Amino acid sequence: MTHNEERAHFLKEGAIGLGVGVxxxxxxxxxxxxxxxxxxxxxxxxxxxSATMVRTIATTFKKxxxxxxxxxxxxxxxxxGIYRSTQFGVFESVYTLLDNxxxxxxxxxxxxxxxxxxxxxxxxxTARAIIESPLELAKIRRQTQQTWQxxxxxxGFGVMWVRTMGLMTTYFILIDTQRRHFPEVFTQSVFGPFxxxxxxxxxxxxxxxxxxxxxxQVQANYGEKMPVMRRIRLVIKERGGFxxxxxxxxxxxxxxxxxxxxxxxxxxxxQKKVTEWGLRG
Numbered sequence: 001m002t003h004n005e006e007r008a009h010f011l012k013e014g015a016i017g018l019g020v021g022v023x024x025x026x027x028x029x030x031x032x033x034x035x036x037x038x039x040x041x042x043x044x045x046x047x048x049x050s051a052t053m054v055r056t057i058a059t060t061f062k063k064x065x066x067x068x069x070x071x072x073x074x075x076x077x078x079x080x081g082i083y084r085s086t087q088f089g090v091f092e093s094v095y096t097l098l099d100n101x102x103x104x105x106x107x108x109x110x111x112x113x114x115x116x117x118x119x120x121x122x123x124x125x126t127a128r129a130i131i132e133s134p135l136e137l138a139k140i141r142r143q144t145q146q147t148w149q150x151x152x153x154x155x156g157f158g159v160m161w162v163r164t165m166g167l168m169t170t171y172f173i174l175i176d177t178q179r180r181h182f183p184e185v186f187t188q189s190v191f192g193p194f195x196x197x198x199x200x201x202x203x204x205x206x207x208x209x210x211x212x213x214x215x216x217q218v219q220a221n222y223g224e225k226m227p228v229m230r231r232i233r234l235v236i237k238e239r240g241g242f243x244x245x246x247x248x249x250x251x252x253x254x255x256x257x258x259x260x261x262x263x264x265x266x267x268x269x270x271q272k273k274v275t276e277w278g279l280r281g
Contacts, residue, residue, distance in 0.1 A: 005271055007096055008280040014093025016279065020270040021085030024263040029080045032259025034069035037143050039248040039255065043213050044220035045144040053250045072142030079135035083128045087168055088267075091124035117176045121169035129164040133157045137219040144220050156218035159228050163211035167204050174200035186268065193268040198261030205256045210245035212252070 007013055038056050041048045048056055060068045098104075098116035107113050134153035141148040178185065178196050185192035205212070213235070214228050226234075235244045274280060 005275045006280060010093050010096035010099075012280065013096045014089045016089075016271070016274055017092035018085045018089035020267045020274070021088035022081040023270055024088065024267040025080035025082070025084030026077065027263040027266045028084065028259040029073060029077045031262050032255040033073045033076065035251040035255030035258075037069045037071060038251040040072075040140050040143040040216055040220070042248040042251070043216040044140065044222045046222070053248075056251075071145075072139035075135050075138045075142075079132070083131035083135070086131055087124040087128035089124075090127045091120045091168075091172060094120040094123045111177060112180055113173060113177065117172055118169060121172040122165055124172070125165045125168035126161065128168060129157070129161040132164065133160045136160065136215075140216060140219045146220065156215055159211055159215045159218060163208050163215055166208040166211065170204035170207055171200050174203060189269060190265050193264040194261035197264030198257040201260035202253055202256045205252060206249070209249055209252065213245055213247060216248075 008016070038053060038060070041056050041060065042051060042053065048059075051059065064071070095116055098119060103116035103119065104114050107115060107118075133156070137153055137155060138148050175196065178200065182196075185196055210232065214231050217223065217231060218228065223231075232245065235247075236242055238244075239247070
């Protein structure tokens with residue numbers, strides 16, 4: 001549950017989630033894409049394998065200017081609105097649909113987490129992965145100065161799906177936990193939603209970052225073709241052990257906190273406007 005407004009029918013909640021989710025997605029791209037470009041170059045572009053975040057930023061700016069940080073943003077700009085609205089729409093719809101004693105039962109030792117939060121999170125993240133995967137591949141190919149073809153747009157879908165389920169289910173769990181224990185934060189217009197979503201998204205990204213790294217390499221055709229687990233072992237062996245899997249975490253963290261915080265401010269206020277305009281009635 002991503003808001004504290006009085007809930008309507010599950011189909012209406014899904015439609016509202018789709019609508020306000022578009023605003024979340026568009027805001028996220030505008031604010032966060034430059035840092036995402038830096039992250040992708042550090043993870044999956046030849047010549048940047050050992051570059052620091054500062055060096056990557058400087059090199060990109062010197063060669064391409066500001067526009068270089070927004071390479072690949074066009075498919076993501078319209079696509080982000082679609083797949084992020086879908087993730088929120090599906091989550092809100094399934095969460096409301098599962099308003100029954102069995103699915104509202106609390107999982108032991110989770111401070112009141114309900115089963116339906118996890119089930120709705122898995123459904124929302126799966127819907128997002130189906131839409132996001134081809135858009136993400138096109139984006140990464142553009143960010144790393146490559147071309148793409150329609151027949152290969154779902155390359156890397158497996159690792160993308162697992163990454164997205166871990167990412168978004170964790171995000172929804174953290175948002176729901178903060179909503180239940182600190183409801184007053186959601187009544188604020190700016191600082192509360194910004195902090196809640198920024199922290200939740202960033203923690204979720206930290207958990208799944210190794211899979212994000214592998215996804216970037218697979219979709220960017222980096223190195224030899226090999227199974228994901230073999231890629232993981234290779235990175236651990238040749239690039240600094242386990243923490244080598246966290247390459248690009250610096251720009252990734254900045255992007256996540258700023259873009260998801262800002263996007264939640266926009267979406268939370270949109271949810272309030274929906275209620276004020278009587279659209280939940």
